[in-house]
Amino acid sequence: MLSDSTIRALRYADQVIHEADRADVFTVYDACRAAIGAITVLDDFYVALLREDDRRISYPYLFSNGSYAEAGTMTYGPAGVVAWVVASRRPYRYQDDQGALLNRGIRFGDLEPSADAVVVPMLTEGRVVGAVGALSDTPGVMTDEVVAALTWLAxxxxxxxxxxSPRRRLNLGAVYPELEDAGRAGTLMAVNHATSALTALAAEIELVGGLDDAEERAAALSRLSRRCFEVQAALITRLGGHADPDAQRERRTDPLEALSPRERSVVDLVTGPDGDPGNAAVAKALGIGTATVKTHMASVLAKLGLEHRSELRWLVRSGEDDRDVGPPGATTL
Structure with a gap:
């Protein structure tokens, strides 16, 4: 059960989201961040949209220590929080591994490590198409209630x-064509929308230059700054390298494709259903020496960017869609 204060925060966010213009994704992201900020001590917040087949991730919204941050698109690695969330399809919590996975990622904001965090996936049809992250410089503030609230907002x-989406019962694209983001027509529409927004910004900048009152000028500049981030969020949401369920390949990219056949055999044994049997047992099963097993394992960890062999269990997937794995040290239910 959520507390009354959390329910009020979520209801207010829901109201703001429903009243926002259909093309205004920035207000939607902002409302979610404000809701979590009302529930717990929040320093950083982001929304990420991703595509599993080529590990492309886009950040249309980044907020750190009271300011909006520059967003963008990049490729996520195989050994960080995003990869774990994609593999497990469940929320990542700082307390599960004391931030080990979190601190392997690219830092933003003040570049200082967070003391608590939670990252929840956005799931559709069994796929992770995005993630929402809430981070704090204060330890122990990302409670179960925060996780539940963030999951609801996601x-x-x-x-x-x-x-x-054509799978929705109500196809809003027929009524709100500006939302359409598929194909050349959708791209041109997004570009035209951004061009119009930037033209309006240019006109407003000229007006600000003519303001004599310092407070009025400061308020106008603050509005212009927000408008810039609104355009950024809209562009990355529509054109960034995030997931399109209809365009996704049927099979995920194999995270072990860079390994040799012998290295894959070692990994298969180490990540088997009965757990890691140890170097001696692996060596006996493969008919090789223990030293050779150690050499193969060192090569595997180097290629995958991992530090410990126990991390292989959450990275490697055997193709079972219902497999639920967690980070090192976590309890799997």
Whole structure:
């Protein structure tokens, strides 16, 4: 059960989201961040949209220590929080591994390590198409209630982002064509929308230059700054390298494709259903020496960017869609 204060925060966010213009994704992201900030001590917040087949991830919204940050698109690695969330399809919590996975990622904001964090996936049809992260410099503040609230907000975000999906009973794209982001027509529409927004910004900048009152000028500049991030969020949400369920390949990219056949055999044994049997047992099963097993394992960890062999269990997937694995030291239910 959520507390009354958390329910009020989520209801207010839901109201703001529903009242926002259908093309205004920035207000939607901002409302989610404000809701979590009202529930717990929040320093950093982000929304990420991703594509599993080539590990492409886009950040249309980044907020750190009271300021909006520059977003963008990049490739996520095989050994960080994003890879774990994609593999496990469940929320990542700092307390599960004391931030080990979190601190392997690219830092933003003040570049100082966070003391607590939670990252929840946006799930659709069994796929992870995005993630929402809440981070704090204060330890022990990301409670179960925060995880529940963030998970609920992630579903709201996904509903808004994928509002024009042809699988939806109500195809909002027919009524709100500006939301359409598929194909050349959608790209041109997004570009035209951004061009119009930037033209309006240029006109407003000229007006600000003519303001004599310092407070009025400061307020106008603050509005212009927000408008810039609104355009950024809209562009990355529509054009970034995030998931399109209809364009996704049927099979995920194999994270072990860079390994040799012998290295893969070692990994198969180490990540088997009965757990890691140890170097001696692996050597006996493969008919090789223990030293050779150690050499193969060192090569595997180097190629995959991992530090410990126990991390292989959450990275490697055997193709079972219902497999639920956690980070090193976590309890799997």
């Amino acid at each position: 579903a709201v975000l996904l509903d808004r982002i994928q509002a024009v």
